[in-house]
Amino acid sequence: MKKHNFSAGPCILPQEVFEEASQGILDFQNSGLSILEISHRSEAFVSVIEEARSLALQLLGLENKGYSALFLHGGASTQFLMTAYNFLNKKAGYLNTGTWSSKAIKEAKLFGEVVEVGSSKDKNFNYIPKDYKIPSGLDYLHCTSNNTIYGTQIKDFPNIDAPLFCDMSSDIFSREMDFSKFDLIYAGAQKNMGPAGTTLVVIKNDLIKKVEREVPSMLNYKVHLEKDSMFNTPAVYAVYVSLLTLRWIKNNGGIKAMEQNNNAKADLLYKEIDRNPLFKGFAAPEDRSPMNVTFNLTDESRKEAFDELWKNAGINGLNGHRSVGGYRASMYNALRLESVEVLVSCMQKLEEQN
Amino acid sequence: MKKHNFSAGPCILPQEVFEEASQGILDFQNSGLSILEISHRSEAFVSVIEEARSLALQLLGLENKGYSALFLHGGASTQFLMTAYNFLNKKAGYLNTGTWSSKAIKEAKLFGEVVEVGSSKDKNFNYIPKDYKIPSGLDYLHCTSNNTIYGTQIKDFPNIDAPLFCDMSSDIFSREMDFSKFDLIYAGAQKNMGPAGTTLVVIKNDLIKKVEREVPSMLNYKVHLEKDSMFNTPAVYAVYVSLLTLRWIKNNGGIKAMEQNNNAKADLLYKEIDRNPLFKGFAAPEDRSPMNVTFNLTDESRKEAFDELWKNAGINGLNGHRSVGGYRASMYNALRLESVEVLVSCMQKLEEQN
Ligand SMILES: Cc1ncc(COP(=O)(O)O)c(C=O)c1O
Ligand SMILES: Cc1ncc(COP(=O)(O)O)c(C=O)c1O
Ligand SMILES: [Mg+2]
Ligand SMILES: [Mg+2]
Ligand SMILES: [Mg+2]
Ligand SMILES: [Mg+2]
The missing domain is CATH 3.90.1150.10 (Aspartate Aminotransferase, domain 1)
Structure with missing residues (x-):
């Protein structure tokens, strides 16, 4: 019997997605090859990742607005470090709404000064801080839109001058918003977008100009942008199942x-x-x-x-x-x-x- | 018709693996759940990754010899940078046998001095340099056992005092060797071990003592060792299919x-x-x-x-x-x-x- 799956992530995906994803392992698009054995440089896979990248932007209403979508390795936890490695030149602001924000803060501190603009630690993160002050001169402000562990969600995002970064791992594609408020959005796939093993990054192209540090290739957004998210072998199957899920979202309204x-x-x-x-x-x-x-x-x-x-x-x-x-x-x-x-x-x- | 797949990677996996991997998407071990939707903290998945880790060591003859196996994110390209970030304190040696060695060298240079102990660049990498001199005082010597692009393979590895690191992405589990010669071995899964999306790292536990730098969590071998390769959500499906492939290797001699x-x-x-x-x-x-x-x-x-x-x-x-x-x-x-x-x-x- 199929279970009622309330898992926090990895989590339930649509039944149609499981069925198509299972078939693709045996024979991908009648090619006589499994999706697991095709070259990531093949036309078939390049069209998968390109469709996934553009569909992600389309669903967020960010097509033709100066943004790019990437499917990277490493989970959301790697974004904690990549955001700071690339963009924390002097001082960044972090809103601390739980375990995941706290982990992002920990990684960022290796790269520069972190100002915790607000925190709900005093009540075991059971609320979202409001009316906090945002100092000037921040390289960016980082927040977590949905706090998977505590069950809180930010309803109103701050209007600020500094670039706004958001970890949307657990609520991306779940609610309408003006996503153009954000300069960088990231999300591990394994909630609303697909299986574990790939991470969506949506980044404003202009942001790259702000990088001052010399960043290793795999952690470098510019490198991934220039290589169309194919600097190294992507997580082929996780990207494919993400595409199937994104199509399901689109086809269902x-x-x-x-x-x-x-x-x-x-x-x-x-x-x-x-x-x-x-x-x-x-x-x-x-x-x-x-x-x-x-x-x-x-x-x-x-x-x-x-x-x-x-x-x-x-x-x-x-x-x-x-x-x-x-x-x-x-x-x-x-x-x-x-x-x-x-x-x-x-x-x-x-x-x-x- | 099933193709004869000579792809360089991602590449062919055993037909039995494709079949079991496809079934697991629909219903994993009669659980009423897809392998794609189970929690990575579930008993079912913890036993998958633990079996994969121990089977990898067993096949390499490294069980109970002070080594650990990890399944990490990021592909072999992330290992180019992780090896250096963790272990290049002053000076490391690199044997340059092709594109992948060259890329490893490029990343390492961000962290310290790189001595290219030998190179076959003069002949477009169509051979393996021999009789090269290895200077003393190296933090480690890095080599690439099999050069996927050029079709060369190292047959004899140097006997040295410094720790020996090897990128075995394209020939791991393909030939017998004394693997205890190596202090750190890594391999992107997508050749002999599984699909794209996870990377095997086999590391001598003692090596960790040599880390001097403060390393971000996701790049930190110590963190991954302490968390039994579950610091963040692993690439569940890629690890599972790797396990199926490792079992196939074992069951076939x-x-x-x-x-x-x-x-x-x-x-x-x-x-x-x-x-x-x-x-x-x-x-x-x-x-x-x-x-x-x-x-x-x-x-x-x-x-x-x-x-x-x-x-x-x-x-x-x-x-x-x-x-x-x-x-x-x-x-x-x-x-x-x-x-x-x-x-x-x-x-x-x-x-x-x-
Ligand atoms: C909001 C949020 N951020 C980050 C993470 C960490 O993601 P990953 O395991 O992909 O590194 C999680 C995991 O559940 C999460 O819910
Ligand atoms: C020997 C070798 N090292 C490293 C890599 C890079 O691997 P990845 O794409 O997983 O980063 C490859 C890819 O083919 C390879 O053959
Ligand atoms: Mg949380
Ligand atoms: Mg009540
Ligand atoms: Mg090569
Ligand atoms: Mg001839």
């Missing part, structure tokens, strides 16, 4: 439709958390993420009973991250409303048991 | 049997190149690689006729790299002798046509 579905799922679950006396939400209500819903039992002694209920219902991946405890329901684009309905009915059954 | 088959294929093709007056080999005979066989027509005017012959025979990926021209037959572990027989028969047909 684009980001606008994704956002509507995501909001419907989030409304359903947050309403139940608020209504049901056995559960309480972790994140501050105004900062709640539709992607990762973090919640706890009001009475820990019911844990065994609840765990049995959801496991028997075919739910997977609901355990919370150790930094928060309790439960985390990750509801990325490909998760269906009916999976959330199953979860909500487990929560209601627990209530009935008492 | 290990490196010893691979080497016998590889030698049989190489003998067949090199004999034909030498015998057939229409072809000549590129690499110096004593340095010929069984993995990548580079050859040219003695008369370029027969190119069209030869290309038609091999394309009609279902051969793929035979065009030489632009640095060498002519043809390159890459014959990794999974390529079958019968594919080489088909190629040889095309060469003989060309001869008969004249």
